[in-house]
Amino acid sequence: MGKIEWAMWANEQALAAGLILLTGGIVGVAGQFRDWEFAAYGVAAGVFVCLLEYPRGRRNKGTSVERTGQYCLTVCVKAFGPVTSNYYVRAALHAAICVPGAFILPTVLGCVCLAIASIIYLAAAIRGERWMPILPKTETRERVGESIKEPPQNPPPRPPAELRRKRPEDLESAAYVNPIPVTANEY
Template sequence: MATTTTATATATAAIKTVFSTSTIEWAMWANEHVLLTGYVLGIFSILTIIFHFPLWQIAIYGLLLALFIIIIEYPRSGRIVKKSKARPLQKYPSLLLTKLGPLTRNYFIRFVVYILLSLPCLFLISTIAPAISLIIGAGAYGLAALFQEQWIPVEPKTTDNTVPMPTRPPPREPLYRAPSNA
């Protein structure tokens, strides 16, 4: 009797779904994709407002959404392998993301928010392509959330004591000469 309960307990424990760590960092791909989508959405929204396309009021929403996306997505996340390079002036929006805490750190929240915020842009022909692209980027964030990735700030580079770069161009003469026997 005791062996059947332990066998049932181990079988139940084996059924639990645990996703192993992926070799692909989905958040990195999602960040680049959604940031580019924000730029494209901003450009398309500006052109729609300028030329007064039908339903151009949705383009105002698209422009505000593009600004929101660019502010949230501009800071690059630190990578697992610690080889991430920060974007120029990343520290300012990065402070905002660290202050907001789990709202911006959790990729599942970004997944849901980006899908919901892209829906109004699907009703305007000039913003439908960026809206679909934003949904695809949100899907990549969904995969990142599935593999338990989360946003972490990029750590500043530490300087180590390595050999300094040469000051003279090649060919270089040796710094010392061996005494000759002549």
């Protein structure tokens, strides 16, 4: 069995928690709940968590798939250096963010999910994981070999090279010489 990368799970959990916190905050503000200021905080905290967690980190195996349009946010998150790449810091940050939202009903679910993400980030940090950005690969084009310049002459399926019919241009010395020469005026 492979090693579990806890940070990937924590990233998905925190992104979902940010969206839930944002939605709960919007409901709390629009519904004019008592102490709706905590719901307004939930909107701001949800947006912050979503912006922080949207760029997916690179896996250790290197098989990561980036989210659509994450490059801009990846550059922003990478700019903060160890503050955003260290999972101990993320765990503490998410734990601190989730406390004020627990005081109003619409944001409680988002805060519980964010607390769970904080615990998962702590587990990832204890196991030595850290956030690494997924940056675009610089492709190096290999030169086309001399043998590939001509397209294949036979349609697929092609027989192996040793069984293919040889073209007269490829043969330097013919093994069989025609004893009867054909002249142009015989046709």
